[in-house]
Amino acid sequence: MDTVSNHDLLREYRTYLLVEKGLRPLSCEAYASDMRTFAEFLDGRHGVLIHANQQDVSMFLEHLRVHGIDSRSAARKLSCLRGFYKWLLLDARIHHDPTVNIESPKAWKVLPKSLAESEVTAMLDAADIHARHPENQAAALRDRAILEVLYAGGLRVSEITALLVGDLALEMGRLQVRGKGDKERLTPLGKAAVQSLEDYLKNARPQLDAKARSHSRKGPAWLFLSLRGLPMTRQSIWRLVKAANRSASPHTLRHSCATHMVEHGADLRSVQTLLGHADISTTQIYTHLALNRLKEVHRMHHPRGKTRSALLTTARERAIEEPIPPQKAARDGLFLVARGENGK
Known part of the structure; x- marks a missing residue:
């Protein structure tokens, strides 16, 4: 099995991304930076990139979580690892991909900021x-x-x-x-x-x-x-x-x-x-943003979706417009509101 150093391996990978994949220099550097983060983690475990196993990858993701790295950034780093080990596998430098069966962090839970x-x-x-x-x-x-x-x-x-x-x-x-x-x-x-x-x-x-x-x-x-x-x-x-x-x-x-x-x-x-x-899975994050907005609209405007404070406000407005029969008000839990607003 290949015993090339992490430094030389990352230099080769960067060249591959630049020349064969046609990525821009800034993108290549971003991928290389993520790989260097993993290489530094392996150094602490006395390991090298080419000999990494599934446990190393799992421990790396846990390391990121413990150190406050959000799930979206962790998912990006895992995606970078997948690309790197796919390259090694296709080049017959390794026999097993350590990222196989590693579940990606739920990046969609960290919703991107958008403006109104x-x-x-x-x-x-x-x-x-x-x-x-x-x-x-x-x-x-x-x-x-x-x-x-x-x-x-x-x-x-x-x-x-x-x-x-x-x-x-x-x-x-x-x-x-x-x-x-x-x-x-x-x-x-x-x-x-x-x-x-x-x-x-x-x-x-x-x-x-x-x-x-x-x-x-x-x-x-x-x-x-x-x-x-x-x-x-x-x-x-x-x-x-x-x-x-x-x-x-x-x-x-x-x-x-x-x-x-x-x-x-x-x-x-x-x-x-x-x-x-x-990949359309990247786009699917926007359905969650839209769903959040839909839930807020539903909460504010559906008669059965409002918060108690919103219900009380609506009840006050209606009580001003027309008296509420005491029996119905008591049943709905709005008796005091009806009495207060109608002065009875």
């Missing part, structure tokens, strides 16, 4: 207010377009920074997105996002692009440019989202897009396609 529709509207309106000042107009129009696209298409931050002008087909209301593993998908845009992009392309991007040309910068025609004419970075996208809503992030808008679509009746397959999820 009114909160998204407030974020977009804030960009409009800034656009009224001439000195802020170019940046404000750009920021509004970015926020609209993040919300309309549910894009990842890495996807929006990779957009080129040529990826747009505004007359058809869509854009071409390069997702994880350089997989491309066509993403529809709503009327609001198309209008914001048209405003940005006409009234802001030429001004920003002129700054790039003035510095003799040549390269791809990136869609979203900074005030210096450079392509927007992940960090700059994060900052502009935070400026619009301190509790939000680019991924919050992605979650909000999916959640609001499911709440308005979209089927999971459509949402999966929009978000670029390889």
Whole structure:
């Protein structure tokens, strides 16, 4: 059996992900980081990656739980381990996959944060207010377009920074997105996002692009440019989202897009396609978000679903409008309320 060191093995795996799987450097580094966490855990147990067994994997997951790692992060790390040992198995470096029959943590229980529709509207309106000042107009129009696209298409931050002008087909209301593993998908845009992009392309991007040309910068025609004419970075996208809503992030808008679509009746397959999820089980988390909202609506509005305080409030309102017969009030446990509100 292979006795290669953890360091050399992870270097080989990173190269495999980069060259053969076509993942981006940042994604490769994220996978390598998760594997290094497992390797460090094995070091404490006097083990190495290539000799790990099922007990090692189970103990690692328990170690994560004890140290406060949420189930969603633990599930991601386990998924990384599965990919790593599948690679070793296919390469005939090991004979048994230690992740087989290991149950994944219930990641769906940790629901992603999403904004209310009114909160998204407030974020977009804030960009409009800034656009009224001439000195802020170019940046404000750009920021509004970015926020609209993040919300309309549910894009990842890495996807929006990779957009080129040529990826747009505004007359058809869509854009071409390069997702994880350089997989491309066509993403529809709503009327609001198309209008914001048209405003940005006409009234802001030429001004920003002129700054790039003035510095003799040549390269791809990136869609979203900074005030210096450079392509927007992940960090700059994060900052502009935070400026619009301190509790939000680019991924919050992605979650909000999916959640609001499911709440308005979209089927999971459509949402999966929009978000670029390889596995629909990843998309199923949004049914839980929508169910939570449905339960809250049911609790507040169904006559048999209300809390006791809500029932008492409703009873007071009805008692004001019409007297309640004492026999019925006593039967319903609302006698005192009826008497108090009717002054009897």
